[in-house]
Amino acid sequence: MDKTTRHLLLIGAGHAHVHFLRQWAEKPCPGWRVTLISPYAHHTHSAMLPGYVAGHYTAAACQVGLAPLVKEAKVDWIQGQCVGLQTVKNQVEYTLATRPDGVPSKLHFDLLSIEAGSSIDRRRLEGQMPGATSYALSLRPIEVFVDLWPKVIELARQKPPSMVVIGSGVVAAEMVFAAEQSMRLYGVNGARFSLVTGPGEWLPGVREDVRQRLMAQLRARHISLIHATCTAIGDEALELGSQAALTCDVPILAMDSQAPLWLQNSGLALSSNGHALTTPQQRSTDGENVFVVGEASARQDQPDNREAANSLEARETLAHNIWATLAGHPLKKHAPSGSGSRAISCGTGYAIAGWGRWTIEGGLAWWWKNRQDQAIMQSYRNPMRQPKPKAPKPSRLAG
Numbered sequence: 001m002d003k004t005t006r007h008l009l010l011i012g013a014g015h016a017h018v019h020f021l022r023q024w025a026e027k028p029c030p031g032w033r034v035t036l037i038s039p040y041a042h043h044t045h046s047a048m049l050p051g052y053v054a055g056h057y058t059a060a061a062c063q064v065g066l067a068p069l070v071k072e073a074k075v076d077w078i079q080g081q082c083v084g085l086q087t088v089k090n091q092v093e094y095t096l097a098t099r100p101d102g103v104p105s106k107l108h109f110d111l112l113s114i115e116a117g118s119s120i121d122r123r124r125l126e127g128q129m130p131g132a133t134s135y136a137l138s139l140r141p142i143e144v145f146v147d148l149w150p151k152v153i154e155l156a157r158q159k160p161p162s163m164v165v166i167g168s169g170v171v172a173a174e175m176v177f178a179a180e181q182s183m184r185l186y187g188v189n190g191a192r193f194s195l196v197t198g199p200g201e202w203l204p205g206v207r208e209d210v211r212q213r214l215m216a217q218l219r220a221r222h223i224s225l226i227h228a229t230c231t232a233i234g235d236e237a238l239e240l241g242s243q244a245a246l247t248c249d250v251p252i253l254a255m256d257s258q259a260p261l262w263l264q265n266s267g268l269a270l271s272s273n274g275h276a277l278t279t280p281q282q283r284s285t286d287g288e289n290v291f292v293v294g295e296a297s298a299r300q301d302q303p304d305n306r307e308a309a310n311s312l313e314a315r316e317t318l319a320h321n322i323w324a325t326l327a328g329h330p331l332k333k334h335a336p337s338g339s340g341s342r343a344i345s346c347g348t349g350y351a352i353a354g355w356g357r358w359t360i361e362g363g364l365a366w367w368w369k370n371r372q373d374q375a376i377m378q379s380y381r382n383p384m385r386q387p388k389p390k391a392p393k394p395s396r397l398a399g
């Protein structure tokens with residue numbers, strides 16, 4: 001390889017990097033090579049996970065394989081995970097997925113883009129909720145959850161379980177509806193379902209009328225709504241803050257997860273919650289050769305707005321800005337839609353969505369959500385156009 005070739009490193013394969021790889025396949029930038037580090041063989045569209053649990057989608061419908069994508073884009077893929085970053089040295093450390101506890105290898109970059117999502121800090125979780133790491137199913141990593149769910153169904157068919165979803169947000173609500181529907185689909189009679197929301201606000205950011213409608217749907221499906229803190233998890237029961245025990249065979253953790261721990265001490269500026277602070281152009285506030293997008297990031301101008309960090313919305317901006325950096329073109333700002341108009345599914349065929357002053361509930365809202373999700377996945381599967389290399393103007397980073 002030419003010694004002057006520069007190295008663009010992508011960490012994680014969420015929506016923004018999948019989108020970027022497709023663009024790169026069509027329009028690579030001469031003088032640059034690209035490496036992707038990501039641990040799983042697929043990109044999984046998380047918004048389809050409740051539909052998968054409910055039995056509406058297959059795993060394949062919610063996932064896009066990375067192997068064909070990197071092949072078309074002529075990108076090197078290290079199936080592994082980043083475990084360290086030193087921006088001062090322009091270097092990351094990673095371990096291979098096959099040897100996660102092995103000695104980390106080092107990789108140098110000229111330009112870095114991070115889309116590593118969020119993760120579970122197992123030590124912190126175990127401190128807050130002893131037993132959680134031994135007995136509970138976590139939604140993260142999502143690929144592991146997808147693999148484990150069929151085993152839950154298998155066990156449920158032998159003995160109807162008590163399932164408890166723990167979490168205060170929309171994802172937790174969607175998951176308990178999906179689990180309930182799944183048991184009906186597979187003919188498991190006598191299963192019981194609860195949603196344990198913690199002591200704080202239930203469904204933060206969700207309009208009161210939508211919340212009321214969700215509550216009515218929970219009642220209609222005989223799902224218990226428990227506003228209490230889960231303080232420990234055992235093999236047959238949860239311990240609640242009120243000292244009460246709640247029978248539980250399948251605890252599902254759907255709480256907020258954390259920014260990747262390896263961002264700490266990386267040299268990047270972080271928010272108080274450990275997310276990498278970015279400019280509206282998705283660039284780290286600390287380095288012009290680092291982009292960060294999605295759940296690992298927080299906008300410096302609106303650090304508490306998690307919607308502003310949505311990688312699906314920011315994917316066009318990120319792809320444009322990476323290429324623009326290589327080509328020495330001006331960067332674009334990402335303008336979060338701020339619509340908050342996410343449709344919340346209550347199992348297949350039924351959703352509740354608030355738009356402005358309006359609320360739509362039932363089959364139409366679900367149809368709209370399903371159509372959007374399917375369209376996103378289809379856009380990743382459409383055949384790519386032939387590459388049209390275009391020589392970029394030299395930029396500072398291009399050397």
Ligand SMILES: Cc1cc2nc3c(=O)[nH]c(=O)nc-3n(C[C@H](O)[C@H](O)[C@H](O)COP(=O)(O)OP(=O)(O)OC[C@H]3O[C@@H](n4cnc5c(N)ncnc54)[C@H](O)[C@@H]3O)c2cc1C
Nearest residue numbers: 012013014037038046047049081082115116117294295311
């Ligand atoms: C069940 C569920 C339903 C949801 N539904 C919706 C919805 O309807 N609408 C919505 O807006 N949001 C929804 N969300 C939230 C949504 O998942 C996130 O906002 C979004 O997926 C975050 O995207 P991301 O690109 O930051 O991370 P991800 O999509 O999680 O991608 C992160 C990537 O990084 C990889 N990775 C992780 N760690 C490392 C590492 N150390 N090194 C290298 N690679 C790594 C992962 O394997 C993955 O490829 C949902 C979340 C869940 C769990």
